[in-house]
Amino acid sequence: MATSVNSKLQQAVTDLADKRAELLVALVRCPSLLGQEGDAQRLMAERLVDLGLEVDVWEPDVDEVRRHPAFCAYPGFEELGYRDRPMVVGRLAGAGGGRSLILQGHMDVVSAEPRAAWAHDPWGGEQVDGKVYGRGSADMKGGLVAALSAVEALVASGIRPRGDVLIQSVIDEEAYSNGALACALRGYRADAAIVGEPTGMEVIAAHAGVSHFRITVEGRSAHPAHKTEGVCAIEKSMLVYRALMDLEADRRARVRHPLFPNGSPVEIVVGTMHAGSWRSSVAGEAVLETRLGFAPGETIEQVQAELVERLRVVSHADPWLRDHPLGLERIGYTASADLPIEHPFVGVVRGVARAGGLGEIELQGHGAGNDMQSLIHHAQTPAIVWGPGASDAAHVANEFVELADVERATRLYAETIAAWCGLAT
Numbered sequence: 310m311a312t313s314v315n316s317k318l319q320q321a322v323t324d325l326a327d328k329r330a331e332l333l334v335a336l337v338r339c340p341s342l343l344g345q346e347g348d349a350q351r352l353m354a355e356r357l358v359d360l361g362l363e364v365d366v367w368e369p370d371v372d373e374v375r376r377h378p379a380f381c382a383y384p385g386f387e388e389l390g391y392r393d394r395p396m397v398v399g400r401l402a403g404a405g406g407g408r409s410l411i412l413q414g415h416m417d418v419v420s421a422e423p424r425a426a427w428a429h430d431p432w433g434g435e436q437v438d439g440k441v442y443g444r445g446s447a448d449m450k451g452g453l454v455a456a457l458s459a460v461e462a463l464v465a466s467g468i469r470p471r472g473d474v475l476i477q478s479v480i481d482e483e484a485y486s487n488g489a490l491a492c493a494l495r496g497y498r499a500d501a502a503i504v505g506e507p508t509g510m511e512v513i514a515a516h517a518g519v520s521h522f523r524i525t526v527e528g529r530s531a532h533p534a535h536k537t538e539g540v541c542a543i544e545k546s547m548l549v550y551r552a553l554m555d556l557e558a559d560r561r562a563r564v565r566h567p568l569f570p571n572g573s574p575v576e577i578v579v580g581t582m583h584a585g586s587w588r589s590s591v592a593g594e595a596v597l598e599t600r601l602g603f604a605p606g607e608t609i610e611q612v613q614a615e616l617v618e619r620l621r622v623v624s625h626a627d628p629w630l631r632d633h634p635l636g637l638e639r640i641g642y643t644a645s646a647d648l649p650i651e652h653p654f655v656g657v658v659r660g661v662a663r664a665g666g667l668g669e670i671e672l673q674g675h676g677a678g679n680d681m682q683s684l685i686h687h688a689q690t691p692a693i694v695w696g697p698g699a700s701d702a703a704h705v706a707n708e709f710v711e712l713a714d715v716e717r718a719t720r721l722y723a724e725t726i727a728a729w730c731g732l733a734t
């Protein structure tokens with residue numbers, strides 16, 4: 310019985326190849342940049358309605374989302390709000406008696422600049438040798454298409470899962486996971502979730518937290534003829550920079566996690582520095598923006614306390630900084646998360662991967678943030694990240710995803726639904 314059901318499902322996945330390619334191309338042709346996600350989300354909603362799912366399309370209440378402690382504003386949010394930026398959730402109601410599953414993806418994409426670096430139109434969805442090119446093809450419209458196609462394969466085969474299957478198409482992932490938070494606040498939960506980010510079908514069961522801080526360094530500007538009366542904020546910034554790199558080295562040696570065997574996900578990057586007002590003046594101020602990673606099991610409060618202490622020590626050692634305290638502002642963060650390897654969902658995914666020809670999977674940790682943490686912390690939904698496309702194809706020029714990879718993900722998702730949610734006979 311199981312074999313005939315599985316072969317029916319596999320045949321349906323094969324038969325849906327053209328529809329997957331068509332939808333992926335259509336989604337890539339919607340430039341769903343920050344603030345422009347409406348068209349792509351409406352297209353997704355239409356296709357979910359076509360499948361006969363119950364579809365919820367809503368613009369989150371800005372005040373409700375903003376009130377949540379995990380909400381983080383980003384530049385432009387105040388003007389954008391959620392007008393014409395809906396969330397979309399489709400629900401395939403189970404027959405009852407099974408475990409539920411969320412398949413989640415984000416529709417927002419990052420900028421395609423610099424455009425000159427592209428050999429393909431980033432919004433063209435060009436197909437060449439089995440690949441679809443374009444911004445968002447791998448990160449992560451391919452994963453969303455695989456999720457929808459897996460459910461379509463079930464529907465087309467007349468196979469009904471016992472547990473509910475939800476497809477969540479969110480926005481705001483590239484900012485601070487506010488979209489995933491909005492779904493949690495709407496009440497969506499399940500017994501497990503897959504976030505279909507491009508992992509090359511590696512299973513990510515832990516990921517870093519990401520925090521952003523702005524550090525303001527005061528100096529005293531002066532005319533070059535009176536340079537000795539000035540205090541160069543750039544020079545003082547070097548002390549701060551060195552302190553941050555020392556903090557990173559210290560944390561790398563100290564903070565451990567089993568899924569990060571080659572070092573902890575604690576990278577610190579000083580991404581921007583703006584200083585001075587004129588090339589001939591001693592710089593009177595410098596502003597550094599920095600990113601601190603943190604491991605599953607660590608909280609933002611712990612990491613921030615370590616940063617504060619490190620800056621206190623460096624300031625104490627410098628007479629100027631002792632009297633002119635550094636400014637420190639937390640700009641935003643997303644939490645770290647992990648799923649215990651003994652969780653039953655991990656066992657089911659292992660079995661599906663083995664049967665699907667992936668062999669014995671080794672769980673991985675990932676050094677960047679994504680919506681997995683939001684599902685775990687705010688929707689109380691155990692989650693992994695597992696999706697088609699190479700992670701190094703994301704955020705770069707000539708981004709692409711292989712249609713064969715999207716097909717493989719579709720098969721694995723369909724089999725995971727069957728194995729996790731159960732099938733009604």
Ligand SMILES: [Zn+2]
Binds near residue numbers: 415482507
């Ligand atoms: Zn992504």
